[in-house]
Amino acid sequence: MTRLPLLLTLQDAAPAVVPADTAWMLVSTALVLLMTPALAFFYGGLVRSKNSLNTMMMSFAALGVVGIVWALLAYSLAFAEGNAWIGGVTNALLAGVGTEAKGTIPHVLFMAYQGTFAIITAALISGAVVERMRFGPYLAFIALWTVFVYAPVAHWVWGGGWLMTRGVLDFAGGTVVHINAGVSALVAALVLGVRKDYGRQAILPHNVPFVLLGAGLLWFGWFGFNGGSALAANELAGLAFTNTFLAPMATLVVWVLLDYFRTGRATAVGGATGIVIGLVAITPAAGFISPTSALVLGALAAFPSYFAIVFRSRTKLDDSLDVFAGHGIGGLTGALLTGVFASKAWNAAGNDGLLAGNAGQVATQALGVASSIVYAAVGTFVILKLMGLVTVLRAAPRSEGLGLDVTQHGEEAYTNGEGSILVMPEAGPVGAPAHALTPQPVAR
Amino acid sequence: MKLIVAIIRPDRLNEVLEALYRAEVTGLTVSRVLGHGGETDRVETYRGTTVKMELQEKVRLEIGVSEPFVDVTVRAILTSARTGEVGDGKVFVLDVNQVHRIRTGERDELAVTPTELVES
Numbered sequence: 081m082t083r084l085p086l087l088l089t090l091q092d093a094a095p096a097v098v099p100a101d102t103a104w105m106l107v108s109t110a111l112v113l114l115m116t117p118a119l120a121f122f123y124g125g126l127v128r129s130k131n132s133l134n135t136m137m138m139s140f141a142a143l144g145v146v147g148i149v150w151a152l153l154a155y156s157l158a159f160a161e162g163n164a165w166i167g168g169v170t171n172a173l174l175a176g177v178g179t180e181a182k183g184t185i186p187h188v189l190f191m192a193y194q195g196t197f198a199i200i201t202a203a204l205i206s207g208a209v210v211e212r213m214r215f216g217p218y219l220a221f222i223a224l225w226t227v228f229v230y231a232p233v234a235h236w237v238w239g240g241g242w243l244m245t246r247g248v249l250d251f252a253g254g255t256v257v258h259i260n261a262g263v264s265a266l267v268a269a270l271v272l273g274v275r276k277d278y279g280r281q282a283i284l285p286h287n288v289p290f291v292l293l294g295a296g297l298l299w300f301g302w303f304g305f306n307g308g309s310a311l312a313a314n315e316l317a318g319l320a321f322t323n324t325f326l327a328p329m330a331t332l333v334v335w336v337l338l339d340y341f342r343t344g345r346a347t348a349v350g351g352a353t354g355i356v357i358g359l360v361a362i363t364p365a366a367g368f369i370s371p372t373s374a375l376v377l378g379a380l381a382a383f384p385s386y387f388a389i390v391f392r393s394r395t396k397l398d399d400s401l402d403v404f405a406g407h408g409i410g411g412l413t414g415a416l417l418t419g420v421f422a423s424k425a426w427n428a429a430g431n432d433g434l435l436a437g438n439a440g441q442v443a444t445q446a447l448g449v450a451s452s453i454v455y456a457a458v459g460t461f462v463i464l465k466l467m468g469l470v471t472v473l474r475a476a477p478r479s480e481g482l483g484l485d486v487t488q489h490g491e492e493a494y495t496n497g498e499g500s501i502l503v504m505p506e507a508g509p510v511g512a513p514a515h516a517l518t519p520q521p522v523a524r
Numbered sequence: 525m526k527l528i529v530a531i532i533r534p535d536r537l538n539e540v541l542e543a544l545y546r547a548e549v550t551g552l553t554v555s556r557v558l559g560h561g562g563e564t565d566r567v568e569t570y571r572g573t574t575v576k577m578e579l580q581e582k583v584r585l586e587i588g589v590s591e592p593f594v595d596v597t598v599r600a601i602l603t604s605a606r607t608g609e610v611g612d613g614k615v616f617v618l619d620v621n622q623v624h625r626i627r628t629g630e631r632d633e634l635a636v637t638p639t640e641l642v643e644s
Contacts, residue, residue, distance in 0.1 A: 277538065280538065281538045481533070490566075490569055491568055495568075499560075499578045501578050502575055
């Protein structure tokens with residue numbers, strides 16, 4: 081229903097690499113990769129300045145750690161031929177991933193494109209554990225999570241697994257990326273516990289312009305995320321692109337209006353959040369619904385997430401940057417509304433939804449949502465609990481108070497150098513071999 | 525009356541303010557300062573440049589109090605600001621010659637809040 085059937089039909093007709101498709105997918109891959117640095121700014125602006133570098137590094141580090149894990153193993157588990165639950169290991173260590181056609185684009189490019197999705201999905205989770213999780217265990221967590229949670233769910237929906245067979249519509253990753261990350265974030269926040277200052281003092285965003293910059297760059301990158309999920313430069317890509325253009329506009333307007341009527345002010349953080357929620361919600365629907373439906377979907381998507389965020393901040397649940405309310409609830413809304421608005425008139429490879437007389441599609445969508453919620457929750461819980469047996473997940477209260485930038489990274493985001501003393505390197509001038517100046521005694 | 529000057533860790537400020545509020549000490553001035561109290565130097569690295577942060581960020585509280593409140597205030601700060609590690613800061617209690625409240629022109633004991641210790 082989603083990517084692979086489309087691929088297979090294309091494969092029958094044209095087994096060769098199509099230059100136009102390849103060109104668009106090259107651009108799309110770069111666009112989606114940019115979303116992770118964009119997320120770093122979005123999240124980085126929302127935290128206190130003493131944790132801003134740590135928060136941004138949580139996203140940037142995913143570019144390295146998850147990317148490598150993806151290439152070495154997770155890609156194969158998600159997309160190599162396997163059973164209904166998990167892919168095989170035939171493409172592990174990138175074996176058999178060459179320049180031959182996968183659909184109409186080179187196989188290596190397909191692997192890279194899908195890798196950018198794995199990276200941003202893992203990075204999304206970080207928003208729930210910022211300002212308190214130790215950096216090392218976080219890296220281990222996202223590596224394990226990519227292999228044991230992301231890869232199987234990606235296989236279920238896109239790699240020929242059981243949800244794909246049942247006809248769940250997920251154009252660009254509402255289930256695989258957003259519900260998956262949102263639920264995992266919720267569980268991670270519960271396992272980690274609240275920040276020591278949470279509910280005791282105001283924890284405010286330290287740089288709202290960063291938040292807006294991140295939201296803008298996320299939107300830009302999302303054209304590759306949704307438009308590229310057509311895996312070709314065709315009509316479908318045009319539709320998904322346009323829906324990605326329209327839906328967040330509606331969410332932005334509704335969100336700001338909600339803000340205005342509730343508090344009397346249109347906030348910038350609210351506007352940025354609204355854009356991201358709109359993007360999340362349109363993701364599963366992008367290539368299946370009409371542009372008018374996309375506007376309606378975007379407008380509707382604002383409500384559940386908006387009130388989820390308002391409600392969450394009054395609870396003892398410290399999902400610090402509202403990853404669950406944003407991506408979990410937003411993804412869920414989008415996935416269900418896909419079952420409402422989907423139309424074969426716009427995508428023959430898709431299906432009709434409730435409004436086109438196929439109420440069953442909503443139930444099918446609910447099945448996809450429910451199964452990924454359960455799997456993500458259990459998977460994340462087990463990984464974090466097992467990790468907790470061998471290491472400490474949380475930073476010490478002292479280090480939380482001092483800020484994770486200094487304690488985890490030995491850097492500060494905004495330092496003026498006052499009171500700092502330059503430590504001269506132990507070796508001599510550049511070029512001179514160190515041992516020539518400081519002879520080392522031979523240890524026996 | 526006395527002027528109490530306390531240098532504390534920035535991350536204990538919230539606890540100290542809570543403790544002072546509970547002790548009914550109102551009226552204080554807070555400023556961000558840099559200082560060094562003998563704690564281990566923090567080392568930071570930016571590309572090839574390694575620096576020792578000799579001066580740490582601290583917060584300075586200045587509180588003018590009437591005589592009955594000196595001990596209460598000092599105790600509140602001591603218990604709330606302590607982490608037990610080097611660098612927790614200091615509390616200084618200074619004599620004050622005169623205090624004037626600008627709004628009313630009241631002076632000395634009358635100008636620092638509160639004036640009487642309410643036994644509870």
